[in-house]
Amino acid sequence: MDTDRIAADAARAARPFAETEPRARAQALVAVADALDAASDELIAIATRETGLAQGRLVGEVRRTTNQLRLFAEVIVDGAYLDARIDAADPDYVIGPRPDVRRVLEPVGPVLNFAASNFPFAFSVAGGDSAAALAAGCPVVVKAHSGHPELSRRTAEVVTAALAAAGMPDGVFQLVEGQERGVALLRDDRIRAGAFTGSTHVGRLLADIAASRPRPIPFYGELGSVNPVYATTGAVAADPGLLQGFLGSVSGSAGQLCTKPGFLFVPADAELEPVADAAAAVPEHRLLNPGIGRAFEERRSAVLGAPGVTVLAEGAVRVDEADQRFATPTVVEVDVDTLLAHRDELLEESFGPLSILVRYDDADVLPELHRELFPGNLTSTVHANDLELADGRLADLVDALAETSGRVLFGGWPTGVSVTSAMQHGGPFPATTTDATSVGTAAITRFLRGVAYQGAPQSLLPPPLRDDNPWGVPQRRSDAGRSAGWGSLAGEY
Amino acid sequence: MDTDRIAADAARAARPFAETEPRARAQALVAVADALDAASDELIAIATRETGLAQGRLVGEVRRTTNQLRLFAEVIVDGAYLDARIDAADPDYVIGPRPDVRRVLEPVGPVLNFAASNFPFAFSVAGGDSAAALAAGCPVVVKAHSGHPELSRRTAEVVTAALAAAGMPDGVFQLVEGQERGVALLRDDRIRAGAFTGSTHVGRLLADIAASRPRPIPFYGELGSVNPVYATTGAVAADPGLLQGFLGSVSGSAGQLCTKPGFLFVPADAELEPVADAAAAVPEHRLLNPGIGRAFEERRSAVLGAPGVTVLAEGAVRVDEADQRFATPTVVEVDVDTLLAHRDELLEESFGPLSILVRYDDADVLPELHRELFPGNLTSTVHANDLELADGRLADLVDALAETSGRVLFGGWPTGVSVTSAMQHGGPFPATTTDATSVGTAAITRFLRGVAYQGAPQSLLPPPLRDDNPWGVPQRRSDAGRSAGWGSLAGEY
Structure with a gap:
């Protein structure tokens, strides 16, 4: 070859x-x-x-x-x-x-x-x-x-x-x-x-x-990543546009994004009608290729067929003569017990415009629930109002998200990853194979990879390590004697 | 359990x-x-x-x-x-x-x-x-x-x-x-x-x-690591103590060190008698435990039995009633062709006081020979005189060593790893499983592992990321507008 x-x-x-x-x-x-x-x-x-x-x-x-x-x-x-x-x-x-x-x-x-x-x-x-x-x-x-x-x-x-x-x-x-x-x-x-x-x-x-x-x-x-989002009572009350924003993140690029929110946790009494309305307004979008289209169809059928699932927006998948699929958003609703009971059908990533709303009764169970269901994700997100963010009640949830995710968002949606020096796009397996x-x-x-040079003459050192520093890179120097005082650390600290 | x-x-x-x-x-x-x-x-x-x-x-x-x-x-x-x-x-x-x-x-x-x-x-x-x-x-x-x-x-x-x-x-x-x-x-x-x-x-x-x-x-x-050392004609001529230094590094702690030099390449005409003399002066040293002792005995027999091997110092392994082994140094000599022909017997690490001297005729073959025989080591070492180090003739060899080793030494011996900020004790496989x-x-x-926080309130950020920086750690800040000028990079560079 x-x-x-x-x-x-x-x-x-x-x-x-x-x-x-x-x-x-x-x-x-x-x-x-x-x-x-x-x-x-x-x-x-x-x-x-x-x-x-x-x-x-x-x-x-x-x-x-x-x-x-x-x-x-x-x-x-x-x-x-x-x-x-x-x-x-x-x-x-x-x-x-x-x-x-x-x-x-x-x-x-x-x-x-x-x-x-x-x-x-x-x-x-x-x-x-x-x-x-x-x-x-x-x-x-x-x-x-x-x-x-x-x-x-x-x-x-x-x-x-x-x-x-x-x-x-x-x-x-x-x-x-x-x-x-x-x-x-x-x-x-x-x-x-x-x-x-x-x-x-x-x-x-x-x-x-x-x-x-x-x-x-x-x-x-x-x-893979399912990027769970947690919305508090306060967030749902404060932001009537929250569910539309969610649907935009689910359906953009036909949901074929690794940071698409696959799960949105909402209080049991949240009004979910706006999701159905927003979904109905989304035009169909082609899926990337026939293979991805077929896989999405299968995942969608599995989710729609799982016991205890309530359909908020059924959406549709149309096939053309070239075997390409065109989809509109599918959004379903379950409660926490249903999610736990049918995790085999529900937890897997759906690569396409599909997401699952999960109603919870008790916000206190969310940290442990998250640790159990979502051990490795690219992102996870909290939507809360200013009071809830300030009064400490979310600390344990945020700990759980940080332990299991590469990026934790407060408000906003995980799609549209910015390319900056502080970005982390990688989390515990299976989000990525390493934490990089x-x-x-x-x-x-x-x-x-690191390479050390010991006792090298200047002429055989790589340029960044030479005393004349021809590339002008930052050099971290430890001079003689600098660390000889460790003996005093016990007193100093 | x-x-x-x-x-x-x-x-x-x-x-x-x-x-x-x-x-x-x-x-x-x-x-x-x-x-x-x-x-x-x-x-x-x-x-x-x-x-x-x-x-x-x-x-x-x-x-x-x-x-x-x-x-x-x-x-x-x-x-x-x-x-x-x-x-x-x-x-x-x-x-x-x-x-x-x-x-x-x-x-x-x-x-x-x-x-x-x-x-x-x-x-x-x-x-x-x-x-x-x-x-x-x-x-x-x-x-x-x-x-x-x-x-x-x-x-x-x-x-x-x-x-x-x-x-x-x-x-x-x-x-x-x-x-x-x-x-x-x-x-x-x-x-x-x-x-x-x-x-x-x-x-x-x-x-x-x-x-x-x-x-x-x-x-x-x-x-594992065999830590090859290359000595030039100039080094051997300039430093009559070189071979004694080598033997000290081979026999210290009975050679049971991951950075022990397992191979020393010397010019074909080098006088190797001092090695035999130095070896004879080394007292026997217990090997760590019966398992390591037995494994060393086997490796030593394989090396001594390989065709084309000349014994410089045969050494000995004594067994006591508790099945512990006590060894004196074994040093053998081969030429490059023998090493290539019998690499199966000779290349493996000998964990104990044993090393192999390799006579070479042509220093120009060393870089490629090294790349072929030693793809992953913790260390590799060059001994050369000031003129050879300065005139550029070693550049290709040093490249080969840096590609295949975590640490490249110029003079000295690889045992006795210093613990400093610039130390690298890890190289390409099999020296280490990663390059760390x-x-x-x-x-x-x-x-x-990296974790990013997006849009987080100050109270839910880990201390090192807070604006008030309670732990006083270095924070690398990119402020708004700082990188908005990328469009000008084409002109700037």
């Missing part, structure tokens, strides 16, 4: 790419962003046809994707991501004489990135995982998602050409298609890390392959 | 321990250090009997262990380890209006630490992994090594009492014995991370268990 050549090309590019100055890689990332922006009309036209996503959404997604590349350019120019540490030699160090030791984060080597179907730009060929890996200095092989093959090819052409024009080494960016090729590369010893966005089932399969290689590699999979984030600037650390 | 209760106790301690102020945890770590120092005479007496390690070595190891606890106290008081990030809300953010998002590193939950045999203090009950996990705010369950059971129990008593006296929650530190209990806990859903120091075989088995759980967890195993370090302050990050 040609994967041998692809892995060889990536491996050959690893060293020269690792040695590029961050400033040069930043320029290259900006060049990729500019090239994608310049090609956006053409790319969006292909994406519209291949994915059925709305024009406005795709325009925003390209903007997000290119600005994410620019954000990573900003991150690496600063050089703080290298975490350069310099411990000066110290003959009087408390543990014994200490040599000169310097540590920097270096790229892990070629990264294999399995693209997602639902974000044909932001989590696909030139998406966040590719941006983070390139920023870190790792060659990238993208396994294209079969849902948008033409877009994947054309995007890869734009990226590859821009990287080459910016002087980056050959082999630094490659595209492969087909599941077999993806798996063959994941098993290839020259691939040093994997990234993935998709279903829990496929993600787990791939994670297991990565873990069972003769030489295991880290595998950063973003899998795949969105935001902290995502770069996934593709870096 | 009682592991259910142990896991339950650890889980119950997780939240209150996570909420302790770093200053309080630091005080507790210092109290543990002080208590161990106070008990050191008693502990060292037990260790001497159970491990056969020399008194001087054990005294130094206790000192290292307690100062390591104090170092982690220092690390957490400062609070930089929390990596607190605050992105202010920004209606004009380039990707679209941005909410207030704040991110901090929180403890992962209960950590199971499999203790090592060869450092009964520094990598055992109160060793580096326990110190790092406690510093991070994670309850610790130590699986005692069977090689020093009485020391393990007594150490755990001292640690547990000191933590309790310092006000830490019940269940924050527990000891279990027996392989079955260790495996049962590793499979328990309430355990959220594993740490291990030991053999490649056992480490891989445990890593596979951790990866194949219904909910996989990170497993930080420090497995298990020594030095960066080790704390293994037991932390």
Whole structure:
């Protein structure tokens, strides 16, 4: 298979790419962003046809994707991501004489990135995982998602050409298609890390392959999430638009978002009619591809067929002659006991415009209920009024959400993840296979490893560790004697 | 099995321990250090009997262990380890209006630490992994090594009492014995991370268990390493004591160190007699326990029996009536072709006082030879003279060492790992199961995960993310408008 050549090309590019100055890689990332922006009309036209996503959404997604590349350019120019540490030699160090030791984060080597179907730009060929890996200095092989093959090819052409024009080494960016090729590369010893966005089932399969290689590699999979939302009595009373806002988050992009709220907990006496009204106003939206459409139909039938489920908005799924599905929102209602009794049918993620309202009698049970039902999610959300937020009654619930989620929201909706330095898009399994984030600037650390240099001459140190600091990166220095006073800690603290 | 209760106790301690102020945890770590120092005479007496390690070595190891606890106290008081990030809300953010998002590193939950045999203090009950996990705010369950059971129990008593006296929650530190209990806990859903120091075989088995759980967890195993050393013609000529230094590193603690140099590459014409002389002067040293002794005997026989091997110092292994082995150093010599032809017999780690000298004709082949034979090591070392270090001829070799090792040394010997902020004790598999370090302050990050809070009221934020910053930790703030200028990056770079 040609994967041998692809892995060889990536491996050959690893060293020269690792040695590029961050400033040069930043320029290259900006060049990729500019090239994608310049090609956006053409790319969006292909994406519209291949994915059925709305024009406005795709325009925003390209903007997000290119600005994410620019954000990573900003991150690496600063050089703080290298975490350069310099411990000066110290003959009087408390543990014994200490040599000169310097540590920097270096790229892990070629990264294999399995693209997602639902974000044909932001989590696909030139998406966040590719941006983070390139920023870190790792060659990238993208396994294209079969849902948008033409877009994947054309995007890869734009990226590859821009990287080459910016002087980056050959082999630094490659595209492969087909599941077999993806798996063959994941098993290839020259691939040093994997990234993935998709279903829990496929993600787990791939994670297991990565873990069972003769030489295991880290595998950063973003899998499934149902993103529970808890609304208090006060929130429902204070915000008549709350349920409409919920429905907007459920039905946007036909609910095909990893942060779609799959569960909304409301007080038993909440008036839920507005949900049905809002659902009726949502026009049908194509699902991404026939496979996702069929899976959604099945999940929807399972939920609608579960005992004790009350239908608030039945919605519909229409099939066209090309086997594509078009859906309107389905919203059902259960009580806590029904949810507990039928968790097998109800708890699984529904990838599409479907959500479950859960009526609760007693807010005090929510923290333990959450810990039991939702051990790993990308997000969870609290809607409450100012008094409830201030008086401490929510502290235990917030603890439960923080223990089980990567991001805890207070008000608002989890969809529409912002790309910032403080973003965390990754939570306990099965939200992600590790606790690392795949969105935001902290995502770069996934593709870096620490290397220490002991007693090295200046000329053989990587630039970030040299005393003359040619790249001007932040260096954390521990000089001799600084920590020799540990003996006094007992008194000091 | 009682592991259910142990896991339950650890889980119950997780939240209150996570909420302790770093200053309080630091005080507790210092109290543990002080208590161990106070008990050191008693502990060292037990260790001497159970491990056969020399008194001087054990005294130094206790000192290292307690100062390591104090170092982690220092690390957490400062609070930089929390990596607190605050992105202010920004209606004009380039990707679209941005909410207030704040991110901090929180403890992962209960950590199971499999203790090592060869450092009964520094990598055992109160060793580096326990110190790092406690510093991070994670309850610790130590699986005692069977090689020093009485020391393990007594150490755990001292640690547990000191933590309790310092006000830490019940269940924050527990000891279990027996392989079955260790495996049962590793499979328990309430355990959220594993740490291990030991053999490649056992480490891989445990890593596979951790990866194949219904909910996989990170497993930080420090497995095997042969720590190759490359000596140039200039180094051998300049330093007549080089080979004695090598032998000291090979035979210290009877070679039972993960950083023992297993291979020393020397120019074909190097005079190797001094090694034989130095080896003859080394007194016999007990191996840690009968199991390790037997395994060393087998490895030694395999190496001595491999075709093409020339014996420089045959050494000996003596067995006493208690089935303990006592060894003197074994050093053999091969050429590069023999090493390549008999890699199955020769490449595996020999855990004991044995090392292999490799004669090379052509220094130019070393980088590729190293990449092929040594893809993952804790350390690798170059010995060269000043001219060779300065003139660039070693650049490719140093690249190869950095790609395959956690620490690259220039002169000196890899044993005697210093505990500093820049230390990296972890390298590509099989040196460690991940690229994380298990020594030095960066080790704390293994037991932390990012959690973001979006739009949170001040009263429900964790202290490190609050505007009034009650713990006084470093906060990285991105204010509104700061990054809105990405559009100009193309021009700026």
